[in-house]
Amino acid sequence: xxxxxxxxxxxxxxxxxxxxxxxxxxxxxxxxxxxxxxxxxxxxxxxxxxxxxxxxxxxxxxxxxxxxxxxxxxxxxxxxxxxxxxxxxxxxxxxxxxxxxxxxxxxxxxxxxxxxxxxxxxxxxxxxxxxxxxxxxxxxxxxxxxxxxxxxxxxxxxxxxxxxxxxxxxxxxxxxxxxxxxxxxxxxxxxxxxxxxxxxxxxxxxxxxxxxxxxxxxxxxxxxxxxxxxxxxxxxxxxxxxxxxxxxxxxxxxxxxxxxxxxxxxxxxxxxxxxxxxxxxxxxxxxxxxxxxxxxxxxxxxxxxxxxxxxxxxxxxxxxxxxxxxxxxxxxxxxxxxxxxxxxxxxxxxxxxxxxxxxxxxxxxxxxxxxxxxxxxxxxxxxxxxxxxxxxxxxxxxxxxxxxxxxxxxxxxxxxxxxxxxxxxxxxxxxxxxxxxxxxxxxxxxxxxxxxxxxxxxxxxxxxxxxxxxxxxxxxxxxx
Amino acid sequence: xxxxxxxxxxxxxxxxxxxxxxxxxxxxxxxxxxxxxxxxxxxxxxxxxxxxxxxxxxxxxxxxxxxxxxxxxxxx
Numbered sequence: 001x002x003x004x005x006x007x008x009x010x011x012x013x014x015x016x017x018x019x020x021x022x023x024x025x026x027x028x029x030x031x032x033x034x035x036x037x038x039x040x041x042x043x044x045x046x047x048x049x050x051x052x053x054x055x056x057x058x059x060x061x062x063x064x065x066x067x068x069x070x071x072x073x074x075x076x077x078x079x080x081x082x083x084x085x086x087x088x089x090x091x092x093x094x095x096x097x098x099x100x101x102x103x104x105x106x107x108x109x110x111x112x113x114x115x116x117x118x119x120x121x122x123x124x125x126x127x128x129x130x131x132x133x134x135x136x137x138x139x140x141x142x143x144x145x146x147x148x149x150x151x152x153x154x155x156x157x158x159x160x161x162x163x164x165x166x167x168x169x170x171x172x173x174x175x176x177x178x179x180x181x182x183x184x185x186x187x188x189x190x191x192x193x194x195x196x197x198x199x200x201x202x203x204x205x206x207x208x209x210x211x212x213x214x215x216x217x218x219x220x221x222x223x224x225x226x227x228x229x230x231x232x233x234x235x236x237x238x239x240x241x242x243x244x245x246x247x248x249x250x251x252x253x254x255x256x257x258x259x260x261x262x263x264x265x266x267x268x269x270x271x272x273x274x275x276x277x278x279x280x281x282x283x284x285x286x287x288x289x290x291x292x293x294x295x296x297x298x299x300x301x302x303x304x305x306x307x308x309x310x311x312x313x314x315x316x317x318x319x320x321x322x323x324x325x326x327x328x329x330x331x332x333x334x335x336x337x338x339x340x341x342x343x344x345x346x347x348x349x350x351x352x353x354x355x356x357x358x359x360x361x362x363x364x365x366x367x368x369x370x371x372x373x374x375x376x377x378x379x380x381x382x383x384x385x386x387x388x389x390x391x392x393x394x395x396x397x398x399x400x401x402x403x404x405x406x407x408x409x410x411x412x413x414x415x416x417x418x419x420x421x422x423x424x425x426x427x428x429x430x431x432x433x434x435x436x437x438x439x440x441x442x443x444x445x446x447x448x449x450x451x452x453x454x455x456x457x458x459x460x461x462x463x464x465x466x467x468x469x470x471x472x473x474x475x476x477x478x479x480x
Numbered sequence: 481x482x483x484x485x486x487x488x489x490x491x492x493x494x495x496x497x498x499x500x501x502x503x504x505x506x507x508x509x510x511x512x513x514x515x516x517x518x519x520x521x522x523x524x525x526x527x528x529x530x531x532x533x534x535x536x537x538x539x540x541x542x543x544x545x546x547x548x549x550x551x552x553x554x555x556x
Contacts, residue, residue, distance in 0.1 A: 074525050075508065082528040083505050086535040090498070093542055214519035221516065228522040230508040242506055272543040279536040283529075290525075 003322035007154055010326030014194075014333065015171050018187050022175025025183035033365045036180035037109050037349040043264045045273040047185050051261050052274055053281045054188035054338030056088070056252055057195065058139070059146025061289055062335045064392040067309035069293025073227030075236050076293070080248055081286035087249025088282075089275035095253045095406075096262045097271060098413035103263045110346065111259045112354040118412055119420040125354040128405070131427060132256045133347060135401030137379060139255075140343050142394045143336040144168060144384040146309070150332045153313040154325055162385050168336060169377040176341040177370045181264060184341040191334035196284055198331040202316060202324065203288035206295065209319040216295055224297050243451030247403050250454070254402035254409060256350065257342035306393075348372040397438070400450035404430030407454070407461040415465065422464035430457025490545050497538055504531060 034040060043051070069076040099114060108114035112132065116125025144165045151164035175183050207213040221228055230236050235244070252258055265271050289312070296303070296311035299318055303311060316328040348369040356368065407426045411418040433456030437449035509524040517526040 074522050078505075078508065078524055078528045082531050082535070085532050086498070086501060086538065089539045089542065093547060097547070214516070217516055217520040217522070221522075228524075230524045232508065236508060238506060241508070245505060268547075272547055275539055275543050279532060279539060283532060287525075 003325070004155055004158060006322035007326040007329055010323070011329055011333065014330040017190065018171065018337065019175050021187045021190065022179035022183040025179035025186050028182060033349075033353065034109055035182070036366050036369070037345065037353075038260070038264045039180070039182040039185055041104070041264055042266050043185060043261075043270065044266050045270045047189055048261065048265050048270045049274040049277050049281075050192040051185040051188040051264075051338075051342075052258065053196070053278070054192040054334075055255070055257050055261055055342045056339075057192070057285060057335050058143050058339040058395075059332065059336055060142055060392070060395040061285060062195065062199070062332055063146045063149065063309050063312055064142070064395060065286070065289045066293035066296065066312045067306065068392050069227075069290045070296050070303060070308040070311050072235065073224075073229065074290060074294060075230035077286060077290040078230060079236065079241060079244060081282060081290070083245040083249050084252065085279040085282050087245075088252050089278050091250060091253035092262065092271060092275050095409050095413060096259065097268065099259060099409070100262050100265060100268075100271065102413060109260075109263070110350045110353055111256045111263075112350045114263075115408070115412065115423070116354060119423060121420055122354075124420060124423065125350075127424065127427060129350045129354050131401070131405060131431070132350065135398045136256065136343050136347055137376075137383065138394050139398040140340060140376075140380045141384045142398070143340045143343075144380055145387065145394075147333060147336050148384065149310050150313045150329055153310050153317060154329050161387075162381075165381055165384050168333060168340070169381055172337050172340045172344065173373055173377050176345050177373055180366075181260075181345060184338075184345055185261070185264065187341065188338045191338040192281075194327075194334040195331040195338075196281060198327050199285050199288045202320070202328060203291065205324065206292075206315055206319045210295070210298075216298070219298055220294055224294075227294050227297065239446040239451075240448050243448040246454065247399055247448065247450035250406045251399040251402040254405045257339070257346040260346045260349070261342065309392075344373050344376055345369075347376055400434055400438070400448070400453060401431070403450050404434055404453045404457050407457040411461055411465070417469040418461065418465050419468050419470035421468045422461050422470075425464040426457045426461035429460035430454070433457070494538070494541055494546050497541075501531065501535055501538065 032040075065076060065080065072079075099111075102108070102118060103114045106114065106117040108117050112125040112128040115128050116122050147168045148161035148165045151159050152161050175187060179186070204213075207216055210216045210219075232238065235241070262271065265274075292312050292315055293308070296308070296315055300311060300314055313328060313332070316325055320328070351372050352365045352368045404427060407430065408423040411426075412423060430453045434449050434453035437445070437452040441449060441452075507527070509527050515523050517523070521529070
């Protein structure tokens with residue numbers, strides 16, 4: 001059996017298990033939209049936690065972060081990882097918890113539906129859907145690109161980027177279409193376990209082959225001492241550092257595919273427990289990912305630009321056998337699919353429930369939702385095969401876009417006077433600030449575009465609320 | 481159930497600790513050539529791990545105290 005056959009067999013087994021789980025979940029689904037899109041709001045701690053981690057972790061972490069650490073060194077950990085250990089649980093508490101309560105009270109299934117009902121304006125749901133769509137598609141492209149790069153590396157070019165991208169979209173489409181939210185959450189438990197465990201195991205296996213963690217780190221210090229520095233320059237200057245910390249902490253709760261997972265929680269205790277477990281999962285994953293990038297400079301010293309996105313699969317291929325390579329590919333696929341399925345399902349649920357006015361009945365909604373999944377997969381594939389930029393660059397733009405929704409998400413749940421006009425102004429001004437600073441701002445600006453977007457959106461939200469406060473019969477927005 | 485005054489103190493303490501951690505996040509450590517803590521950890525990475533331990537404790541405090549208080553307040 002050739003090395004590639006071993007890798008292929010492991011991947012096929014993984015696909016078969018995921019499809020079987022999706023089908024089994026599909027049989028458990030009742031024929032209601034709430035059950036299909038939210039698993040009947042019955043998800044408990046373990047599944048919820050794994051679904052949140054699975055949704056949160058994408059090729060941005062498994063491939064983009066090693067690729068970035070390859071060039072910038074261990075400062076990437078402080079810049080990206082540590083702050084989210086606090087930021088994500090805090091944002092779940094400040095935004096996710098009241099949103100979960102409000103979605104239950106209003107019977108909202110999607111984030112766009114929540115805000116449309118909260119502000120009593122259907123068009124507001126369309127606006128939110130538009131922002132989610134614009135920034136989620138590029139993020140989906142990063143996921144598919146990650147798979148293309150990994151398959152290309154492990155197959156030695158035998159499987160093209162285009163074929164790999166199409167394959168992953170097809171499998172994800174199948175189990176997401178059949179299983180709905182329940183299917184994606186069940187598969188996320190398997191997928192999260194695979195990439196969490198494998199990244200730790202691979203870390204120690206590669207270190208072992210290289211003579212141990214300490215000798216490898218000493219070798220890096222000797223060969224590339226600059227990678228151990230976190231100099232006050234470039235992206236590590238205080239302004240970009242602080243603004244990126246703000247952006248990466250806040251964007252996760254603004255992912256529509258994360259918020260909808262939170263809506264699916266059975267009770268508050270499950271949300272609390274997920275917050276408590278979050279830091280451990282982040283540390284398990286991020287330390288190996290950053291060090292893979294740093295170690296990669298020893299074995300592959302000449303990777304330029306976005307070629308460094310392949311450093312994780314390259315390290316596995318160099319140091320481990322075909323079985324581990326198969327597991328590595330399965331773990332990358334798991335990270336991709338656990339994010340991609342949630343993104344596809346969430347966008348399709350928002351389209352069918354919030355945008356298309358004349359959809360009547362649960363069965364028609366589910367049918368349209370499945371049809372939109374196919375269209376979405378096709379759009380993602382067409383963009384991904386053009387390979388527009390590095391995984392980190394695309395994800396950074398996407399994350400910044402999500403943050404423009406944060407003032408609306410927070411204030412609508414926590415400030416009873418916060419009005420529809422203020423929310424609209426906040427979203428429009430935030431996005432204008434993002435586009436302006438991203439397109440015309442100086443390269444070495446004090447703050448990143450995400451900070452200007454957040455500042456602009458927040459100021460617009462506050463001033464407009466003071467001028468045009470909300471006047472409704474029900475202004476109690478924090479409870480059910 | 482804790483007294484209202486104790487709630488406020490705990491709440492203020494939580495937000496102060498959060499601000500302190502956010503401020504500490506802005507520190508970045510320059511590498512000293514010989515410094516690899518425990519034989520493998522560069523200075524900045526070691527600092528981040530200590531920071532994460534503190535953040536984890538704060539998350540537990542948040543879910544155990546602040547969250548519960550809010551739940552009680554919203555159900556009253």
